[in-house]
Amino acid sequence: MVFRLQKEIGKKTVVYGILAVLLATIVGAICLNFGTRPLLPPVSASTLRTFSSQEELENHLRTNQKSPYYKLEVTESPIIRLPAGALPSPTYFSTLGGVDVNTVVPRGGPEYSVTNVQVAGVDEADIVKTDGEYMYVVSGNNVTILKAYPAEEAQVISQISLNGTLRGIFVNSDRMAVFGESYFYQPVKAYNVTVKYVVTTNETIPLPIEQVRIAVYNPMYLTGSEAFIKVYNISDRTKPSVTKEVALNGSYFSSRMIGDYVYAVTSQPTMWYDSRVLLPTIIFQNETRTIQPTEIYYSNIPDNSYAFTTIVAINIKLDDSEPVHQTYLLGSASNMYASLNNIYITMLKQVPIDTSWTEATLIYRVHTQDGEIKIEANGEVPGRVLNQFSMDEYNEYFRIATTVGQPWSPENPSRNNLYVLNMNLTIIGRLEGLAPTETIYSARFMGDRSYIVTFRQVDPFFAIDLQNPYEPKILGSLKIPGYSSYLHPYDENHIIGVGIDGGKVKISLFDVSNVSDIEEKNYTTDAWASSPALDDHKAFLFDKPKNLLAMPITEYVDYWQGAYVFNISSETGIVLRGKITHMGNDTGPIRTYYYYDSSNYVVRSLYIDNVLYTISARKVKMNNLETLEEINEIELP
Numbered sequence: 043m044v045f046r047l048q049k050e051i052g053k054k055t056v057v058y059g060i061l062a063v064l065l066a067t068i069v070g071a072i073c074l075n076f077g078t079r080p081l082l083p084p085v086s087a088s089t090l091r092t093f094s095s096q097e098e099l100e101n102h103l104r105t106n107q108k109s110p111y112y113k114l115e116v117t118e119s120p121i122i123r124l125p126a127g128a129l130p131s132p133t134y135f136s137t138l139g140g141v142d143v144n145t146v147v148p149r150g151g152p153e154y155s156v157t158n159v160q161v162a163g164v165d166e167a168d169i170v171k172t173d174g175e176y177m178y179v180v181s182g183n184n185v186t187i188l189k190a191y192p193a194e195e196a197q198v199i200s201q202i203s204l205n206g207t208l209r210g211i212f213v214n215s216d217r218m219a220v221f222g223e224s225y226f227y228q229p230v231k232a233y234n235v236t237v238k239y240v241v242t243t244n245e246t247i248p249l250p251i252e253q254v255r256i257a258v259y260n261p262m263y264l265t266g267s268e269a270f271i272k273v274y275n276i277s278d279r280t281k282p283s284v285t286k287e288v289a290l291n292g293s294y295f296s297s298r299m300i301g302d303y304v305y306a307v308t309s310q311p312t313m314w315y316d317s318r319v320l321l322p323t324i325i326f327q328n329e330t331r332t333i334q335p336t337e338i339y340y341s342n343i344p345d346n347s348y349a350f351t352t353i354v355a356i357n358i359k360l361d362d363s364e365p366v367h368q369t370y371l372l373g374s375a376s377n378m379y380a381s382l383n384n385i386y387i388t389m390l391k392q393v394p395i396d397t398s399w400t401e402a403t404l405i406y407r408v409h410t411q412d413g414e415i416k417i418e419a420n421g422e423v424p425g426r427v428l429n430q431f432s433m434d435e436y437n438e439y440f441r442i443a444t445t446v447g448q449p450w451s452p453e454n455p456s457r458n459n460l461y462v463l464n465m466n467l468t469i470i471g472r473l474e475g476l477a478p479t480e481t482i483y484s485a486r487f488m489g490d491r492s493y494i495v496t497f498r499q500v501d502p503f504f505a506i507d508l509q510n511p512y513e514p515k516i517l518g519s520l521k522i523p524g525y526s527s528y529l530h531p532y533d534e535n536h537i538i539g540v541g542i543d544g545g546k547v548k549i550s551l552f553d554v555s556n557v558s559d560i561e562e563k564n565y566t567t568d569a570w571a572s573s574p575a576l577d578d579h580k581a582f583l584f585d586k587p588k589n590l591l592a593m594p595i596t597e598y599v600d601y602w603q604g605a606y607v608f609n610i611s612s613e614t615g616i617v618l619r620g621k622i623t624h625m626g627n628d629t630g631p632i633r634t635y636y637y638y639d640s641s642n643y644v645v646r647s648l649y650i651d652n653v654l655y656t657i658s659a660r661k662v663k664m665n666n667l668e669t670l671e672e673i674n675e676i677e678l679p
Contacts, residue, residue: 090370090417093335099371100319103312106344151175152191152651158530158582160430164380165299167210167221168580170646170657176279177648178218179678180208181659185220186678187279193653193664193673199280201679206270212299216277217285217358219304221269223294228266230313269294269308273358285361289325290352298380302359303413305385309375310350322350322369338369339417343391343404345373353385355413368415373404376426379433384418385410386440388427401426403444405467421467425459431529431579434487438465439511441492443485449498455479458496462511473514477502486529486537491517493537493554497525503539505557518557524548527576530584536612540582540593545570547595549608549616563615565608569599574645583647584610588667591616592647592654605644605656607670620670624658 093099154174159166169180176199177190185202189195206222273286292310299305313320322333338350354367373389380386384407391402403426407419425444427433432443440463447454457478462471477496484495492506492514503526505517524543532538532551539550546567553561574581575593583592591608604623610616624642641659648655652667664673 090339090341090420092337092339093371096319096321096335099335099338099340102340102371103319103348106342107346107348154650155583155585155648158579158584160379160579161381163300163382165212166580167212167219167297167299168646169208169210170648171211171213172648172650172655173213173215174650177655177657177662178211178213179657179662180211181678183208183222184679185211185218187276187282188662188676189279190655190662191650191653193650193655196662196664196674196676198676198679200282202274202282204272209294210297212297212304212358213276214299214302214358216275218274218276218282219299219356219358220272220274221294221297221306222272223267223269225267228313266291267293269306271304271306271354271356273356273361275361286356286358287325287327288354288356288365290354291323292350292352295351295375296378298385299358300380300382300410301412302357303410304356304358305380305410305415306354306356307375307378307385307387308352308354310352311374312348312350312371322352324352324354324365324367326365333367333369338371340371341420343373345389345391347374348372349374351375351387353408353410353415355410355415357413363413366413366415368408368417370406370417372406376403377430377433379430379435380410381435383409383411384435386433386435388433390426391422401446403427403442405440405442405463407440407465407467419465419467421463421469423459423461423463423469428482428485431487432482432485434492436487436489436508437511439463439470440465440467441487441508441511443482443492443494445481449479449481456481458482458494460492460494460506460514462508462514471508471510471512471514473506473516476504476516483525483541484527484529484539486531488531488534488537491554493529493552495526495529495539495541503552503560503562505554505560518554518560520552520560520562522550522562526550528579528582530579530582532584532586532610532612538584538591538610540573540575542572542576547571547573547576549591551610551612551615553612565616565618567595567597567606569597571595571597581646583649585649588649590649590667594644594647596643603643605647607654622654622656622663622665622670624656624661624663 151174154172157166157168171178175191177188179186183204183206186198187200189197189199204222206224208222210221212219268289268291270289272284274282275285276282290308292308295307295309297306310322324331348371350369351372352367352369354365356365357363375387376390377388387406389404391404403423405421409416409418423442423444425446427444434441443460445456445458447456449456458476459474461469464470480496480498482494483497486493490509492508494504496502503520507515507517524541526539526541528540530538535555537552541548543566548564548566550562550564573593573595581594589609589611591610592605595606596603603625604621606621607619608616609619624644644656644658646657649667654665654667656663660678662676666673
């Protein structure tokens, strides 16, 4: 009876199993046919694991680093700390013998602009922030808080001075997070290590057989740094007080704020002391904790520049909460993109081909939610990534644009690719070989479309359809002189481009309503010029309802620097409204590209109500948003 019952269960199990497979096949076919994605199984970064001991970590470094590689060993000589605000440089060392602007309308307060970020709801640290009443400005090693609104009553009300170089701030209601680094010169011995591979019956064993000292001087100095995060209670803006302090050895790489959580990424190269690897540390409220090998994730992908990458999450509202962190021993981080729930970190991987080499990009997806950090997937695509705007997450897909090869290389000429990956970071769609012998200068993803600019002699502007993630396709293109190095959405049918044409700054407005006939309206400066907005999107101010576009520009003929303010609309294009400068009336050789005081350079602009604020390291100037007539000016201490 039992045997017969077991046999019956077995038959039904087989039948149900077959039905389940058939059903899954049918559902998958339906999903593919209608352009939707079947559910994926839970993802896991199965190729990443933690070390069991420090010995295993050190053996991993000895056996997995590509040959030859550089080994840095810390000496017993004292480090040389740099003073606050000083950046490492050969000159300094000789003296010792790194989406749209949101408009916020708070209840009962004025309308104001905030930092231009890539993803709505994911804030990015910047050197200037405002909450519509106060302004927070980073200058040197100081954070200055101003009562900014109303403009006629603007004044400095407090200043924080820190021992270090400040990289940016976040402001969240009555809390402010400040990011910075303190630098020092670390005495090291540097070796070029060649590895010999010994083949046995069962395995191939890599053995470091030669360590060649490459430093002529004793000791050799390496630039070192310690990243820090300080959280302040600013409920009383006149007396900010520290509520939380976190420090990590290594350099600040990037950060984001989502809700009440700040996520920061740091990177520390692997170094040795007395034949042991120096493990990363984290300092919280003046208590130092070493991150143990059993907490450090790694993969078996060889690299010649291993580094400890640490992600730390800090709740800036809960003063008693401890930071959450996770550390990875991987290659050196190159770029970072963050969505509301995931951080993607990329690392460059060099791949030999014949007598030359090409690149691949390693991608790691780290899930972040309410302060939790969990690495969930890793993958790889051919080519190198330009910057964060070459990446995007949309509808549970990750899209990335890359360039392979070099435009000057006959053996490995450049070409450009776009890949679509699922949440496992497996490639499921691709568009390869775009614009041979050119390289990507800018990219922007907008929903089911991507816009890519490549350049060598002219600027092909490509519109790409991503509605079917399995089959990306080119919709249309436009070839124009110059190039755009930053793309910004105007609306669903128009894209703003900021770039260079013949040494002059060019601002374009691309009309993509008809992708088979893309049109461009543009404004080009009269003289040779440049702008921080070419490389730093946070210097770009845009507000569609106000027809407002503003950005810092430097003119090299009759040297001038300041903010250009434009009217922009899809009907009339881009029209210069006026210019605002923080330069004085200096004349003569002091007012040249080489000699003028850069502390007067306008670096940011924002608006509160009907006032346009321009900010430099030395002052904040307030002008009427409509007439550009000056209202007030505040010198920063």
